[in-house]
Each structure stands twice: as C-alpha cells, then as structure tokens.
Amino acid sequence: MSVLNMASDAGVVAKRNLIKIKRVPDLLVFTTLSPIMFVLLFAYVFGGAIDPSGGGAGYREFLIAGIFAQTVVFGATNTGAGLAEDVKKGIIDRFRSLPMSSSAVLTGRTLSDVVNNVIVLVVMSVTGLLVGWRINTSFLEALWGFVLLLVFAYAISWIMAWIGLLIPSPEVINNASFIIIFPLTFVANTFVPLGTLPGPLRVFAEWNPVSAVTQAARELFGNPDPNPNAIASQAWSLQHPQLYTLIWAVVVIAVFAPLATAQYRRAASR
Amino acid sequence: MADAIRATGLVKHYGAVKALDGVDLTVREGTVLGLLGPNGAGKTTAVRVLTTLLRPDAGQAEVAGVDVLADPRAVRSRIGLSGQYAAVDEYLTGYENLEMIGRLYHLGRKHSRVRARELLEQFDLADAGDRPTRTYSGGMRRRLDLAGALVADPPVLLLDEPTTGLDPRSRTDLWEVIRRLVARGTTVLLTTQYLEEADALADEIVVIDHGKVIARGTADQLKAQVGGxxxxxxxxxxxxxxxxxxxxxxxxxxxxxxxxxxxxxxxxxxxxxxxxxxxxxxxxxxxxxxxxxxxxRPTLDDVFLTLTGRPTDGSDSDIDEPVTAEVRS
CATH class of the missing domain: 3.30.70.100 (Alpha-Beta Plaits)
Structure with a gap:
C-alpha cells in the first residue's frame, strides 16, 4: 500500500463525512449554536460575578480560550459517535471488504472532524469578537493558538475513535463522553482561575492537558487573568503550556492511533 | 474448470458457541453456490471469513486463487461483498456511494465516475442516482448495495442473504440481476434461508446447521432427498x-x-x-x-426435518445473524 493510496483513501473517506454536514445542515446549525450559547452564557452570567470591577470585560477575554478548548474537545467526541454509527450500519464492513488502507477510515474520520472544529472555531471567534474578546498579539501568534487547539482536539479524536470502535453504540458514546469530558473541561483553568480550587483538585487541574491548551491559547491570544493579584501556577505543565500540549498530543496519538487501527481491523458489525 | 472458492476445515468459536465447526466449501468458477441454513447456522460467519472480515480459528480458504489469511488485501481487490444490511451511506447519493467505492478500489477518479453512472443505469437507479439514499426504498437500497459489490467488476461475488426482507417483486428482480452476472462468468456464493431462492439460482447447494455441513448437492438431488x-x-x-x-x-x-x-x-x-x-x-x-x-411444497423446515430429524431452531443461537421471522414459508 503506497503512501499515495493511503492519503487518497483518507481523503475519499473525509469527503464522504463532510458531505454529511452539507446534507444535514441542522447538524451544523446545532453544533455551532451550542458554542455561541456557551460564549453568551458564560460571558454574561458568570462574567459579572467573577469580575465585578470591570463589568465582566476582562473575564470575557479570559473566558474565550476556555470555551474554545471545551468546545473543540466536545467536537472531538463526534469521531467516536460517527464511527460507532458506521459500525452499526455495516458501513465499516463495506470498507473492510475493500482493498483500501486500513487506517484510512480512521484518518479520514479524524480529519473531517478537524474541519468541523475549524468551522466551529470560526463561528465562536466571531461571537467572541462581538462580546468584546480581542486578540492582543500578532496574527501569527493567534494562528498558532488556534492550531494548538485543533491539534489537541485531533489527539482526543483518536481516543474517541478507539472508544467508538470498542463500544459501537452512538447513544452510549454520547453519554459516556459527556461524563468524561465535562469534568475534564471543568476541573481546569477553563472558566475559573486555578487559585480558587482546593489542593488535590488544583494539582489535577494543573496537569490536566485541557488547562495547558487553554493557558497556551490565552498566552497566544494575549488574554491574561483579569485579576492583577493572581499568582501564576508553578506547575511545569502551566509554565510550558505549549510544549506540554504538544507532548501530550503526540503521546496520545502515538498510543491511540495504533490501538484504534487494531480495533478497526477487529470491529465486527452487530 | 478451476475453483473460485475453496475452503477446508473452517472453524470459528464465539465463546462456547461453535459458529463454524469444520466447514468445507468449493465453488467452481462461473457457478453459483447456495449456502442454505436457518438463522445462526453459521452462514454469515462463513461469508465473513471468506471476505477477510474475520479470521477463522482453524482452517484454510482460497478465494479467486488467493489465500485469505496470507494476503487478505489481494483477496479484497478480487471480490465484491453485498451484506445482509444494505451497507450504503444514507447521506450520500447513490452516485456518490458508488463513486466512493470505486475510488477505494483504486479505479481512479475518472473511471470511478464512469463506472458509477454505468451501474446506476444497469440497476435501474439512474433517475434516483443524485438523491440521498435515505430517500430510497428497501429494494432500491439493496440494488445499490449489490451495485457497490460490482464496482470493480470482481470475478467472485459473495452475497449474504441478498433478498432477506425484500418484497416478492424486488426479490425476483434481484434474482434476474444475479443470473445475468453469472451468465457473464462471475462466480457467486450466496447465503439464503429460502430453499426456493437456492433452487432458483444455485448450481449447487450446501446446507449448514450449527456450523456443520449437513448436506450438499444440486437442488434436484436435495429435493429427491427431501421429497416433493x-x-x-x-x-x-x-x-x-x-x-x-x-x-x-x-x-x-x-x-x-x-x-x-x-x-x-x-x-x-x-x-x-x-x-x-x-x-x-x-x-x-x-x-x-x-x-x-x-x-x-417442501420448505427449509422439511429439508431440516428430513436431514436432521428436527425442525429448524433459529431461535436458540442467532449469534451472527439477526432474527428474521421469515424462515417458514
């Protein structure tokens, strides 16, 4: 199997997944509406409470990167649900009976979910700009921030791909990912400064990769903690959030891409 | 004439259940083998092994001259599979489904497109070709799924219960399609629960039950055994x-x-x-x-009664096939 064929197979599968976005526009409407709702809810409901002095403007800036991180992580769960659905419907059997690259179905799926996340990030950024979020750095730094968010979500996609093939029930996947992803994205610096968390929870939050990618995005967008007296976390992960995010993503892909591919070869339709 | 499919001693366990318990199959080139059996007999498992979707615990299989275990990818480029469920993508149009399959067979962009249109025409789906397949009827989906199996014009076709759940009209239409393919030299292995279907299409019939071959022969030979x-x-x-x-x-x-x-x-x-x-x-x-x-007329039940002395009992072990309440005619 040549690399060219592998790339072409993955492209064909990704195109197939993206056609679904076109055919079921409601899906796109709702995946973009929920992040907009999140931006507005957090900005105006929590914003005032956490940052009373500045009417919430500072907190809104601080918050946006957190919502971006949470949303792309949730976006990555689509990978699992999508694959589970394909197994259930026998599409995976069809693919497996074709002389195509065995990693292409997964690569195609994870790549199309990146495209999904790009669309969602664009929508959220516009909403963010409307409620007062600003990028206070250079274009390149901001772009790198977005790339880090996408790379991070891409790594999570591979975990979800493995789970989706392991538990081929879209409903179970949706519920299970909710239970895992919610604490993961909340016990972090996404919505509150870490200083407010009690000891053990704070340690977890400091090493939580969601915190790192959020911190990295904040730095790259130039959205610091609005509290001037806040003490920056001394954890290595938050001192070097970009590096930690990248290491984490690479390790996760290195572990879960082979696991998911092996599971794909075994996956049997019900 | 050479054998297009040759399998010996296939064994596959699912826990304590033996889905395949030493199955031998031979299909000569250009003929149709009907694999007949009730739910849970092991028909689907056999097809999954022959299409490289499942590795057997023991036994050997060769499809289109290639060892299934040694070179699964080469087997995949020589076979077409149409499953029990119409495995078409419901969000894609019929054309997009076929074009995608062509690309994944590595037929190339242009050839894939031409072939997709050709098959839509051939399967009477040309008018519906640019509609998402979720608007298709059950019979149309089945036809599209079968068309998908034919994209690369493979010498060997494996059809797993191609007509289960179809109305009588769609069933005879599909039979006609299969007959035309065989007339052009394609080798077909098809599984079915219907004696009538095996009778109509198969040159040779293998009856399996609980993962074992319990009878084989032409339709006439089996009928002689079962009686009129x-x-x-x-x-x-x-x-x-x-x-x-x-x-x-x-x-x-x-x-x-x-x-x-x-x-x-x-x-x-x-x-x-x-x-x-x-x-x-x-x-x-x-x-x-x-x-x-x-x-x-004799039914599958009668075949089983005669061959095993007991009626079909699809209810107790449908490990790899869904329950369909149509065993008895």
Missing part, C-alpha cells in the same frame, strides 16, 4: 396424531413426521390433489377432528 410435495394435517387433539399417522401411512411416499407441539403431521406424498381428497375421506371415515389440512 407434502401433506400436512393439523388436528385439534394431539392424542389423535398417532391414529392420523396410521390412517395416512399408505398414502405417503415417505414416513410421516409428527409434531406434537404444532399438533401436526407432515408426510411426503405424490399425486397432487387426489391424494388430498383421499386423505380427507379417510380422516372423515376415521372420525378425526381436523383443524387444517393441505398440500404444500
């Missing part, structure tokens, strides 16, 4: 079954089989309506209360 038409008498009192069997005995060309649970007696006969008339006269003379009596 049957007389079936259902009584209201199960106790009357033995006297019924005694009364009917002389009319049969084979021994009567009693089913206490269904309060029925079944017996191979020949002679058509005259036998039925004769039987009813005898029953009336014997003073037996009859709920139902009639002549019918």
């Amino acid at each position: 038409e049957r007389l079936e008498v259902t009584v209201s009192d199960p106790g009357a079954l033995t006297p019924v069997a005694e009364l009917m005995g002389p009319l049969g060309v084979g021994p009567p089989v009693l089913d206490e649970h269904r309060r029925s007696m079944t017996m191979p006969v020949s002679g058509g309506v005259d036998v039925l008339r004769d039987a009813l006269d005898r029953l009336r003379a014997g003073g037996i209360k009859v709920d139902d009596a009639g002549l019918r």
Whole structure:
C-alpha cells in the first residue's frame, strides 16, 4: 500500500463525512449554536460575578480560550459517535471488504472532524469578537493558538475513535463522553482561575492537558487573568503550556492511533 | 474448470458457541453456490471469513486463487461483498456511494465516475442516482448495495442473504440481476434461508446447521432427498396424531413426521390433489377432528426435518445473524 493510496483513501473517506454536514445542515446549525450559547452564557452570567470591577470585560477575554478548548474537545467526541454509527450500519464492513488502507477510515474520520472544529472555531471567534474578546498579539501568534487547539482536539479524536470502535453504540458514546469530558473541561483553568480550587483538585487541574491548551491559547491570544493579584501556577505543565500540549498530543496519538487501527481491523458489525 | 472458492476445515468459536465447526466449501468458477441454513447456522460467519472480515480459528480458504489469511488485501481487490444490511451511506447519493467505492478500489477518479453512472443505469437507479439514499426504498437500497459489490467488476461475488426482507417483486428482480452476472462468468456464493431462492439460482447447494455441513448437492438431488410435495394435517387433539399417522401411512411416499407441539403431521406424498381428497375421506371415515389440512411444497423446515430429524431452531443461537421471522414459508 503506497503512501499515495493511503492519503487518497483518507481523503475519499473525509469527503464522504463532510458531505454529511452539507446534507444535514441542522447538524451544523446545532453544533455551532451550542458554542455561541456557551460564549453568551458564560460571558454574561458568570462574567459579572467573577469580575465585578470591570463589568465582566476582562473575564470575557479570559473566558474565550476556555470555551474554545471545551468546545473543540466536545467536537472531538463526534469521531467516536460517527464511527460507532458506521459500525452499526455495516458501513465499516463495506470498507473492510475493500482493498483500501486500513487506517484510512480512521484518518479520514479524524480529519473531517478537524474541519468541523475549524468551522466551529470560526463561528465562536466571531461571537467572541462581538462580546468584546480581542486578540492582543500578532496574527501569527493567534494562528498558532488556534492550531494548538485543533491539534489537541485531533489527539482526543483518536481516543474517541478507539472508544467508538470498542463500544459501537452512538447513544452510549454520547453519554459516556459527556461524563468524561465535562469534568475534564471543568476541573481546569477553563472558566475559573486555578487559585480558587482546593489542593488535590488544583494539582489535577494543573496537569490536566485541557488547562495547558487553554493557558497556551490565552498566552497566544494575549488574554491574561483579569485579576492583577493572581499568582501564576508553578506547575511545569502551566509554565510550558505549549510544549506540554504538544507532548501530550503526540503521546496520545502515538498510543491511540495504533490501538484504534487494531480495533478497526477487529470491529465486527452487530 | 478451476475453483473460485475453496475452503477446508473452517472453524470459528464465539465463546462456547461453535459458529463454524469444520466447514468445507468449493465453488467452481462461473457457478453459483447456495449456502442454505436457518438463522445462526453459521452462514454469515462463513461469508465473513471468506471476505477477510474475520479470521477463522482453524482452517484454510482460497478465494479467486488467493489465500485469505496470507494476503487478505489481494483477496479484497478480487471480490465484491453485498451484506445482509444494505451497507450504503444514507447521506450520500447513490452516485456518490458508488463513486466512493470505486475510488477505494483504486479505479481512479475518472473511471470511478464512469463506472458509477454505468451501474446506476444497469440497476435501474439512474433517475434516483443524485438523491440521498435515505430517500430510497428497501429494494432500491439493496440494488445499490449489490451495485457497490460490482464496482470493480470482481470475478467472485459473495452475497449474504441478498433478498432477506425484500418484497416478492424486488426479490425476483434481484434474482434476474444475479443470473445475468453469472451468465457473464462471475462466480457467486450466496447465503439464503429460502430453499426456493437456492433452487432458483444455485448450481449447487450446501446446507449448514450449527456450523456443520449437513448436506450438499444440486437442488434436484436435495429435493429427491427431501421429497416433493407434502401433506400436512393439523388436528385439534394431539392424542389423535398417532391414529392420523396410521390412517395416512399408505398414502405417503415417505414416513410421516409428527409434531406434537404444532399438533401436526407432515408426510411426503405424490399425486397432487387426489391424494388430498383421499386423505380427507379417510380422516372423515376415521372420525378425526381436523383443524387444517393441505398440500404444500417442501420448505427449509422439511429439508431440516428430513436431514436432521428436527425442525429448524433459529431461535436458540442467532449469534451472527439477526432474527428474521421469515424462515417458514
């Protein structure tokens, strides 16, 4: 199997997944509406409470990167649900009976979910700009921030791909990912400064990769903690959030891409 | 003539259940093999092994001259699979489905497009080709799924219950398509629960049950074994079954089989309506209360009754096939 064929197979599968976005526009409407709702809810409901002095403007800036991180992580769960659905419907059997690259179905799926996340990030950024979020750095730094968010979500996609093939029930996947992803994205610096968390929870939050990618995005967008007296976390992960995010993503892909591919070869339709 | 499919000693366990228990299959090039059996007999498992979707625990298989275990990818480029579920993407149009499959067979962009249109035309789907397939009827999806199996014009086709769940009209249409393919030299292995279907399409039939081959031969050979038409008498009192069997005995060309649970007696006969008339006269003379009596053609049940001495029991072990309530005609 040549690399060219592998790339072409993955492209064909990704195109197939993206056609679904076109055919079921409601899906796109709702995946973009929920992040907009999140931006507005957090900005105006929590914003005032956490940052009373500045009417919430500072907190809104601080918050946006957190919502971006949470949303792309949730976006990555689509990978699992999508694959589970394909197994259930026998599409995976069809693919497996074709002389195509065995990693292409997964690569195609994870790549199309990146495209999904790009669309969602664009929508959220516009909403963010409307409620007062600003990028206070250079274009390149901001772009790198977005790339880090996408790379991070891409790594999570591979975990979800493995789970989706392991538990081929879209409903179970949706519920299970909710239970895992919610604490993961909340016990972090996404919505509150870490200083407010009690000891053990704070340690977890400091090493939580969601915190790192959020911190990295904040730095790259130039959205610091609005509290001037806040003490920056001394954890290595938050001192070097970009590096930690990248290491984490690479390790996760290195572990879960082979696991998911092996599971794909075994996956049997019900 | 060479063998397009040759499998020996296939074994596959699922926990304690033996889905395949030493199955041998041979299909000569350009012929149709009908793999006949009830739900859970192991038909789908056999197809999954031959299409490289499943590794057997033991045994060997060669499809289109290639070892299934040694070079699965080469096998995949020489076969077409159409499953029990129409595995078409419901969000894609019929055309997009076929074009995608062509690309994944590495036919190239241009050839994939041409081939997709060609197949839509051939399967009477040209008008619906640019509609998402979720708007298709069950028969249309099946046709599209079969078209998907033909994209690369493979020499060997494996069809897993291609007509299950189809209405009679769509079923005969699909049979026609399969006949045309075979006429052009394609080798086909098809699984079915319908004796009638195997009869209509297959050059040779293999009957499997509980993962074992229990009979093989041409449709005529099997029918000779099973007998032609049957007389079936259902009584209201199960106790009357033995006297019924005694009364009917002389009319049969084979021994009567009693089913206490269904309060029925079944017996191979020949002679058509005259036998039925004769039987009813005898029953009336014997003073037996009859709920139902009639002549019918042999069903899969009869094959099983004759070959195994017990009816099909799809209910207890449908490990790899979904329950369909259409075993009995």
